[in-house]
Amino acid sequence: MANIQQVAKQAGVSVATVSRVLNGQNTVASKTRIKVEDAIKKLSYEPSMLGRNLRNSESRILLVLIPTISNPFYLEIIKGIENVAISQNYNILLCETDSNPERENIYFDLVRTKMVDGIISMDPAVNVETLIKLAEKHSIIQCSEYAIDSGIPYVTIDNEEASYLAVKHLIKIGHEKIALINSDEKYLYARQRRIGYQRALEEQGILVNNDYIIHTQHLGFENGKQAMKKILNLEDRPTAVFAVSDLLAIGALKEISTNGLHVPNDIAVVGFDKIDFSNMTNPTLTTIAQPMYKMGTIAAKMLISQIKGEEVESIILDHELVIRGSTLG
Amino acid sequence: MANIQQVAKQAGVSVATVSRVLNGQNTVASKTRIKVEDAIKKLSYEPSMLGRNLRNSESRILLVLIPTISNPFYLEIIKGIENVAISQNYNILLCETDSNPERENIYFDLVRTKMVDGIISMDPAVNVETLIKLAEKHSIIQCSEYAIDSGIPYVTIDNEEASYLAVKHLIKIGHEKIALINSDEKYLYARQRRIGYQRALEEQGILVNNDYIIHTQHLGFENGKQAMKKILNLEDRPTAVFAVSDLLAIGALKEISTNGLHVPNDIAVVGFDKIDFSNMTNPTLTTIAQPMYKMGTIAAKMLISQIKGEEVESIILDHELVIRGSTLG
DNA sequence: ATGAAAGCGCTAACAT
DNA sequence: ATGTTAGCGCTTTCAT
Numbered sequence: 062m063a064n065i066q067q068v069a070k071q072a073g074v075s076v077a078t079v080s081r082v083l084n085g086q087n088t089v090a091s092k093t094r095i096k097v098e099d100a101i102k103k104l105s106y107e108p109s110m111l112g113r114n115l116r117n118s119e120s121r122i123l124l125v126l127i128p129t130i131s132n133p134f135y136l137e138i139i140k141g142i143e144n145v146a147i148s149q150n151y152n153i154l155l156c157e158t159d160s161n162p163e164r165e166n167i168y169f170d171l172v173r174t175k176m177v178d179g180i181i182s183m184d185p186a187v188n189v190e191t192l193i194k195l196a197e198k199h200s201i202i203q204c205s206e207y208a209i210d211s212g213i214p215y216v217t218i219d220n221e222e223a224s225y226l227a228v229k230h231l232i233k234i235g236h237e238k239i240a241l242i243n244s245d246e247k248y249l250y251a252r253q254r255r256i257g258y259q260r261a262l263e264e265q266g267i268l269v270n271n272d273y274i275i276h277t278q279h280l281g282f283e284n285g286k287q288a289m290k291k292i293l294n295l296e297d298r299p300t301a302v303f304a305v306s307d308l309l310a311i312g313a314l315k316e317i318s319t320n321g322l323h324v325p326n327d328i329a330v331v332g333f334d335k336i337d338f339s340n341m342t343n344p345t346l347t348t349i350a351q352p353m354y355k356m357g358t359i360a361a362k363m364l365i366s367q368i369k370g371e372e373v374e375s376i377i378l379d380h381e382l383v384i385r386g387s388t389l390g
Numbered sequence: 391m392a393n394i395q396q397v398a399k400q401a402g403v404s405v406a407t408v409s410r411v412l413n414g415q416n417t418v419a420s421k422t423r424i425k426v427e428d429a430i431k432k433l434s435y436e437p438s439m440l441g442r443n444l445r446n447s448e449s450r451i452l453l454v455l456i457p458t459i460s461n462p463f464y465l466e467i468i469k470g471i472e473n474v475a476i477s478q479n480y481n482i483l484l485c486e487t488d489s490n491p492e493r494e495n496i497y498f499d500l501v502r503t504k505m506v507d508g509i510i511s512m513d514p515a516v517n518v519e520t521l522i523k524l525a526e527k528h529s530i531i532q533c534s535e536y537a538i539d540s541g542i543p544y545v546t547i548d549n550e551e552a553s554y555l556a557v558k559h560l561i562k563i564g565h566e567k568i569a570l571i572n573s574d575e576k577y578l579y580a581r582q583r584r585i586g587y588q589r590a591l592e593e594q595g596i597l598v599n600n601d602y603i604i605h606t607q608h609l610g611f612e613n614g615k616q617a618m619k620k621i622l623n624l625e626d627r628p629t630a631v632f633a634v635s636d637l638l639a640i641g642a643l644k645e646i647s648t649n650g651l652h653v654p655n656d657i658a659v660v661g662f663d664k665i666d667f668s669n670m671t672n673p674t675l676t677t678i679a680q681p682m683y684k685m686g687t688i689a690a691k692m693l694i695s696q697i698k699g700e701e702v703e704s705i706i707l708d709h710e711l712v713i714r715g716s717t718l719g
Numbered sequence: 720a721t722g723a724a725a726g727c728g729c730t731a732a733c734a735t
Numbered sequence: 736a737t738g739t740t741a742g743c744g745c746t747t748t749c750a751t
Contacts, residue, residue, distance in 0.1 A: 064744055066728090069744095072610040074722085076746090077722060078725095080745070081721090088720065088723085089720070090720060093721080107503050109504045110449075110504055111447065111504050111743075111744070112744025112746090114444075115726095115728065115745070116726080117745085118440065118727065118728095120439075122451075130465050130468060131465060131666065133462075141457065152485075152500070156472075164476075170436070171481070174438060175439055196391075229703060265567075282666070315670060315672065318672055340533050340611075342671075360440070393727090393729085394728060397726080406730080407738075409731085410736095410737085417736065417737085418737085437729075440728070443729090444727085444728080447740080447744095
C-alpha cells in the first residue's frame with residue numbers, strides 16, 4: 062500500500078504537490094500534474110481516508126437511526142438519504158435502535174467520538190433530552206417523528222391533518238362506527254393522529270367511542286392482527302377501521318378475512334404510509350401517502366447544511382389520500 | 391472538544407497514561423487511573439476515533455453490499471450482520487448497488503481507501519473479476535450469491551437441493567404441469583435452482599416444458615405479476631408455479647386472484663426465502679425457508695476473522711420447506 | 720508553481 | 736508504573 066510520500070518520491074515532487082493534484086487544485090503546472098498522475102498509476106496509489114479524515118477532522122459519514130429495519134416505511138426514506146449523501150460524497154451508517162435507549166446511547170457515542178459527522182434520527186422512542194443535549198454540540202436532524210420546540214430541525218408531515226383526511230374519507234363513504242388502531246400515545250405522531258381522528262368524527266357530530274380506540278406497542282403485522290381481533294369482539298362492531306400504519310392495516314385485513322368477513326363490504330380499512338406492500342394485498346389498501354423519498358432527501362440536505370454550519374429550517378411536507386380496494390365497495 | 395493532551399495535563403500525567411486508561415490496560419496504578427478518570431469526566435472528554443483509527447490503520451466499519459434494500463430477504467441477513475458487528479465493536483455501512491457496476495465501483499473504493507475494513511457482498515450481479523482482484527488485498531466475504539472457485543469465502547445454501555425440494559412437494563401433492571418463475575440465468579443461483587427444478591421433474595418422468603419456464607429481470611412483485619400473466623396465457627395452463635423469490639410468488643398470487651382464479655385450487659404456488667410478508671398474504675405462501683439471520687451472523691464472523699488475518703472456510707447452511715396455504719387444498 | 724514543515728489525535732515501543 | 740517520543744497519512748500555511 063503506497064502512501065503519499067512514496068508517490069511524491071516517485072514523481073520527484075513534494076507531498077504538498079501530490080496532495081494538490083489529489084484535491085484537484087489548479088495551481089499545479091500541467092507538466093507536474095502529469096508526473097504525479099503517472100506515479101499514482103504506477104504505484105496504484107489510493108489515498109487513505111484515515112489520514113485525510115483526521116486532518117480534516119471529519120468522517121464524511123452520516124448516522125441514520127431507525128427503530129427497526131423491518132418496517133418498509135423507512136426504506137424509501139433511506140433511499141432518499143442515501144442518494145443525497147452519495148452525491149455529496151458522504152456515506153451513511155444505518156443503525157437500528159430497536160427503540161432501546163441503551164443501544165441508542167452506543168450510537169450517540171458515534172458522533173461524540175467523531176466517527177460520524179451528524180445524525181438523522183427517525184426513532185419516535187428517542188430520548189428527547191439526550192438528543193437536545195447532543196444537538197448543542199453536534200449536527201442533528203429529526204425525520205418523521207420530532208420534538209416540538211426542541212430547537213432540533215425536522216422534516217415531517219402534518220399528522221393531524223393526514224389522519225383527519227383518512228377518517229373523513231371513511232365518513233364520506235357512509236361509515237359512522239370507525240375504529241382507530243393507534244400506537245402508543247407517548248409518541249407525538251400517535252397523539253396527533255388521534256386528534257385528527259377525533260376532529261373528523263366530532264365535526265360530523267359522531268360521538269367518539271373510546272372502545273373503538275385500540276393501542277398497540279409496535280407497528281407490525283402481528284400487532285394489527287391482535288388489535289383487529291379485539292375490534293371484532295366488540296359488542297357493537299365497527300364497520301370501518303383506520304390504522305396508523307400500513308403494516309397494522311395489513312394485519313387487520315388478514316384478521317378480518319380469517320374470520321370470514323369481507324373487506325370492504327363488511328369492514329372498510331384505511332392504512333398509513335403507502336408502503337409498497339400496501340398495493341400487494343387483496344384487496345389493495347386505501348392509505349395515506351407520505352412523500353418518503355423526498356423526506357429522506359430533504360433530511361439529508363438539511364443535515365449536510367447543518368454540518369457546514371449553515372442555518373436550517375424545519376419543513377412540513379404534503380400528504381395524500383390514496384383510495385384503493387379496501388374502501389371501494 | 392478536549393483532546394488527550396488536555397486530559398493528560400489536567401490529570402497531571404502523560405498522554406501515554408491516559409491512553410492506557412482509555413484502553414483498559416492494567417498496568418496503571420489505581421490511584422493514577424482515578425486521577426485520569428476524573429480529568430476525563432471534568433473535561434467531558436471523548437476520544438476521537440479519527441486519531442485512533444489512523445494510528446491503528448483501521449476504520450472498524452464493515453461494508454455490506456446489497457442489490458436493493460427493497461427485497462426484505464436482505465433485511466434479516468442485515469440484522470444478523472449488525473448484531474455480530476456491534477458485539478465486536480464494528481459498525482456497518484449499508485450500500486445499495488442497484489446492480490449498477492459504476493455505483494459498485496464507488497463502493498469498492500471504500501475499502502481501497504481504508505474507509506472500511508472489509509466487504510460482505512450479496513449482490514448477484516457483482517463483477518466477479520473485480521471482486522477477485524479486490525480480494526487479493528482486502529477482506530471480502532460473499533453471502534448468499536457466490537462465485538465458484540473464486541477463492542473468496544462464502545456462506546450460502548444448497549440452491550439446487552432447495553429448488554428440488556420445492557418442486558418435489560408440488561409433484562407429491564399431484565401436480566405435473568409446474569411452471570418455474572426464475573430470474574436471469576446469468577446468476578449462479580438461478581442456474582442452480584433451474585437444475586433442481588428439472589431434476590425433480592425428470593426424476594418422476596415428467597417432461598420439462600420450456601414454455602413453462604419464465605425469466606424475470608428482477609425479483610420484485612411487479613415482475614412476478616408479469617410472469618404470471620404470461621403463464622396464464624399459456625395454451626396448456628400449468629396447475630402449479632414455483633417462483634424463486636417470495637416477492638415474485640406474491641406477485642403471481644395477486645395476478646392469479648385478479649383473474650378470478652383460486653390458489654391453491656386452480657393453481658398452487660411455492661415461493662422462496664420465507665420473508666415476513668409470505669405469511670401476510672391470502673392465502674399464506676408455501677416457501678423455502680433460508681436461515682437468513684444465521685447467514686448474516688456467519689458472514690459477519692467470517693469477515694471479522696478474515697480481517698484479523700485468520701483463515702476462513704465457506705459454509706453451506708440448511709434450508710427447509712414450509713408448507714402453507716398456497717399449496718394446501 | 721512548488722517545497723518545507725507543522726500538526727490533526729491517537730497508540731506503542733522504548734526508556735526510566 | 737509512568738513518561739518521552741515517533742509516527743500513522745494526510746492537508747495547509749508559509750516561504751521561496
